[in-house]
Amino acid sequence: MKIIDQAGLTIHQLPDGPLQTNAYWIDTGTISCLVDPILDPRNRPEGASRLSLILATHGHFDHIGRSDDWRAMAAVKLAIHSDEASYLPDARLNGSAYFGAATEYFPAEILLHDQQVIQLDSRTSLLVIHTPGHTPGGVCLLVLQNQQAMALLTGDTLFAGTVGRVDLPGGQAAQLMASLDRLVRISEIYGQDVPVLPGHGSVTTLRDEMRANPFLTGKARFK
Structure with missing residues (x-):
């Protein structure tokens, strides 16, 4: 489903995987990136331009x-926050060990940091916002075009009507x-x-x- 569709920027929401995680395909017309690579490569959007980068909002297996x-x-190459690097090769941390298919993933080639700007083309960029709590190295990605905010990809930090859980390894309520x-x-x-644009469920707004x-x-706090 296309969430953003305008000249120079298309964002597809593509639920996939065992927990129906929302992957996002960001396409500027000349370059594209995939956020949260749970998407089966066979489900790649038709006509999508050249894939240049994949990013993970955090290191859980369903993302x-x-x-x-x-x-x-x-x-x-795969990019993930530096505080999340240990999650990929560790089946306990990435959660796959608890779902019957313990998997160790190859390490990320790119380690992100807070406030890093990823330039996609001359007009479009991603601002990395470190948002620990669900996991230590969770990030949100602010999509900017000509310095205007087009979308905020929140992974498992913020959902429509609720927030990410904090009872998994590395989770901390105060941080979230x-x-x-x-x-x-x-x-x-x-x-x-x-x-x-959250990691699960429907699109909402700030x-x-x-x-x-x-x-x-x-009105709600973690116990």
Whole structure:
């Protein structure tokens, strides 16, 4: 499904994998990248331009499960936050050990850091926002075109109406709440109507989450 479709930028939401994780294909018309490579390579969008990079919002198996396939097929590199590097080759940390198919993935070739800018083309970039809590190295990716915020990819940090769990290895409730505060501050810079593209479930906006998400309104806290 196309979430963003305009001149110079198309973003497809492509649910796939055992937990129906949302992979996102970002295409500028001249270059493209895949965020959260759980997508079966056979489900690649038709007419998508050259794939240059794959990125993971975090290192859980339901987000990185086809990363080795993509790297072998398309000769691209995988980028993940430096605090998440240990998750890929560790079946316990990446969660695959708990779902009956313990898998060790190849290490990421690129290690990201907070506030890093990934330039896709002359107009389009991704801003890396470190949002620990669900995992130590979770990130959100702000898609910018001509410095205008087009979408915020939130992985398992923020969903429509709720947030990511913190009871898995490396999860910390206090960190996640601080990360949510960082996302709220994005609205102060780019406005509240920025589309939020989560790792699971439906698309929402910062405005809707600030208005109704109990973890952002203060009505819900982690026990």
